[in-house]
Amino acid sequence: MPGSPTALLDELTLGRAVELESLVDRGALREMAESAHQLFGASLRIFSQAGGLLADASSQPRLYALLDQGQAGRTALSAVVSGVKSVEPEPEHPAEVGCVTGARYLVASISYDSHALGRLILGPYREPGAAPSGSLRELGLDMAQVPGAWAELPELSDQEAHRVVRHLSAVLDLILFSGHKALLTSNMHLASVQESYRELADKNAKLQHAFDRLKELDRLKSNFLGTVSHELRTPLTSIIGYSEMLREGIAGEISAEQKEFVQTIHAKGEQLLELIKGLLDLSKLESGTMSLRKSEIDVVPVVQDVAQTLAPAARKKGVEIRVVSETGLPTVWADAERVRQVLLNLSENALKFTPTEGSVTLTVRASMIERRADEDGRGLVLFSTKRPAIEIRVVDTGIGVPDGEKEKVFDAFYQVDGSATREHEGTGLGLSIVRRLVDAHDGTVRVEDNTPTGAVFVVTIPCRRTTIA
Ligand SMILES: Nc1ncnc2c1ncn2[C@@H]1O[C@H](COP(=O)(O)OP(=O)(O)OP(=O)(O)O)[C@@H](O)[C@H]1O
Ligand SMILES: [Mg+2]
Structure with missing residues (x-):
């Protein structure tokens, strides 16, 4: 839709789809995830819209290591991972996802100017007062170790988790804004260079065309000059020859006045012949056919x-x-x-x-x-x-x-x-x-x-x- 922010974004990014990784430096994403991890203890991962892992600040909780030991636990774990990955949260509305352990994840959409660019996943964390899920026993876990491992999970209330995600989204927004600005600047520069190049190429093609046309016209002119001069020379030689014979009295005596006229015909004929010879020379030289x-x-x-x-x-x-x-x-x-x-x-x-x-x-x-x-x-x-x-x-x-x-x-x-x-x-x-x-x-x-x-x-x-x- 022309005029909408999406259309504007498309226009400014030269019609190319914007990707999170092209707007933000991966190092900046990693640093942001690391500092959030250190501050709140919870793991944080950032994925691109296509599912690529861009930043990972996490440590495997012992509870998950225990689950990973048995076949049933491993299957349950991978179901949790794909469940978390397939959640499609609305912008501004992070989705809470429960885990088989009783822990929780918070999944938020990363978007910019109505474009979904990726996802941010916080967790696992445990809510204050919550207990590990009873289904852990069915997954064959050593229940003696579960309370200790559960207690090692970072403790966050849902409210706190939402606040952390809101805070991180705001930071990301800022990073995206400056990244977007830099991308647009470079794209605009690129677009103007492309435009100037296109204009130059266009003008060059026109010039080349005009040049070829002029060359062709020049060649035609030389050919024309050559043919005309050549064709003029034969009758002119006759005019000169006959006027010479008249002047010499070969066709009978002529009066002094007639002689003067014939003399003029002869002189002008010679002059014209010189001119025609010159034209012939010029056309031969121009067409490169004069042999030296x-x-x-x-x-x-x-x-x-x-x-x-x-x-x-x-x-x-x-x-x-x-x-x-x-x-x-x-x-x-x-x-x-x-x-x-x-x-x-x-x-x-x-x-x-x-x-x-x-x-x-x-x-x-x-x-x-x-x-x-x-x-x-x-x-x-x-x-x-x-x-x-x-x-x-x-x-x-x-x-x-x-x-x-x-x-x-x-x-x-x-x-x-x-x-x-x-x-x-x-x-x-x-x-x-x-x-x-x-x-x-x-x-x-x-x-x-x-x-x-x-x-x-x-x-x-x-x-x-x-x-x-
Ligand atoms: N020695 C010179 N002194 C002054 N002007 C000259 C001299 N030589 C050439 N020019 C100038 O250059 C012009 C071109 O010379 P060019 O020899 O091509 O033609 P032209 O002598 O006029 O005619 P054509 O040689 O075809 O009989 C001349 O008309 C004249 O104006
Ligand atoms: Mg001359």
């Missing part, structure tokens, strides 16, 4: 080639492009074409964002790279080691990358100036491809603190493990 042809390569010639490729454009813009390198640099374990692509992207950016009379410097030098490999799969770095590497710095004297944008520029399609009226061309794919290509080489790429004017991009590519000196 790694070998031992010397980075310096690659850097020089990049500088040479960009030299005409740089000259046209009035920007100086130069290479500075150390001698005797170790080789790196990389795909030369992809390293070229990385450096070309960075250098093109540097050139694009540097005004006339500026400069772009490519510096190559030996360095070390912190390796975060050897992870245990849960992101825990078991140990990190430094490994020899080559560092390439692309330094320009242009507009620079603002502090808050240094990581964002590596996101796909992200541009610092994303407005429609932006001054510089491009789609914002270059750096995201750079980051993924460098990752595929176990390297790093970052924007360093900008020089007073201009951006500093630093790429580090590790040497092969076996080449460690």
Whole structure:
């Protein structure tokens, strides 16, 4: 029944049945029984509701030892014991149970908040003026010894026995109250921990679900990008090819104005092809299907080639492009074409964002790279080691990358100036491809603190493990 003390107790004990032994320490019960035994002389036993003996402060009276000597006496004794044990006293109303010897027992119920928790048994004791039962003779006892043994039984009036039991019940109540309080406190603590754990597990499951969904969406997006880019490339190659043929006059002479238009079609076609190639690269890198042809390569010639490729454009813009390198640099374990692509992207950016009379410097030098490999799969770095590497710095004297944008520029399609009226061309794919290509080489790429004017991009590519000196 909700709201009743029983329901409340059930709720607070988390629906588990309360047991006497879980509320009270056995030692405390034993001490209580011992001191009552010493004070009143009568034996005292405390049983749990299930019948387990929790405390026993008793000594066997001689009269019972005499009874125990004969078969008839033993049978009578065990009938007394089971009689006493089977009594079900009402709470607050201890039951008096007579014994075959003429002695008496008082059995009281131990309850807490309407829950029966066990029983307390006081006895045997003899009432003042009472005589041993005549049936002892029939049980074959040596009647000469009976009066002496009877006199050894503790003497208690029924009134006194009830008072002792009332007193003990009051003490037990107090012990139960504090025991119950402690149990509830620990149960409440347990319940709140369980609740927080449940909430956390719930949130964790939701997060995991969202994460899986995002991963799946990301995979679908990569697949979509890959398919679309691939399908766009074929017709675009035709557009570029035919516009080239028209421009060259292969299909007949065209006017200067027509030539100019065809030239624009061709240039825009090339631009679109670059974008599609970028998208294809990105989707391959994201899905992990890009295959790298790694070998031992010397980075310096690659850097020089990049500088040479960009030299005409740089000259046209009035920007100086130069290479500075150390001698005797170790080789790196990389795909030369992809390293070229990385450096070309960075250098093109540097050139694009540097005004006339500026400069772009490519510096190559030996360095070390912190390796975060050897992870245990849960992101825990078991140990990190430094490994020899080559560092390439692309330094320009242009507009620079603002502090808050240094990581964002590596996101796909992200541009610092994303407005429609932006001054510089491009789609914002270059750096995201750079980051993924460098990752595929176990390297790093970052924007360093900008020089007073201009951006500093630093790429580090590790040497092969076996080449460690
Ligand atoms: N050297 C640089 N100086 C200043 N800003 C830069 C530099 N390099 C990159 N950025 C900023 O980072 C953005 C992203 O660069 P990213 O190379 O990814 O794209 P993009 O050059 O705009 O286009 P795409 O490379 O696809 O043609 C650029 O738009 C620019 O805002
Ligand atoms: Mg770019």
